Amino acid sequence: MKYLTVEEFAEKWHLSERRIQKLCIENRIEGVIRFGHSWAIPEDAKKPEDKRFHLKLLKP
Template identity: 55%
Template sequence: MDYLSIRQTAEKWEISGRRIQKLCSEGRIPGAVKIGSYWAVPSDAIKPKDERIKSGKYIKEQQ
């Protein structure tokens, strides 16, 4: 399996390297592995959906 660095993944997905690190640490990128202090992201990984709150409000889920 081929892996990409944080920088390469950030360029590919057009988001910041810090955001990629955060997604990796939250386990939202399947197959990402930490090697020492660096993350390696599979080259065929799919960019996760952005689940951050954009409205400025927390939306309570209906049950």
């Protein structure tokens, strides 16, 4: 299995590196591996659903 870095996934998913790290810490990306201060994310990992609350979704 091939793994990618936080930086590569940030570019791939159009998210910040910090957001990818947070998703890894929260175990929201399946198959991540922590080694030292870095994360290895499986190349075929699926982007988790955004569960943050958005006010604009409530507007008619």
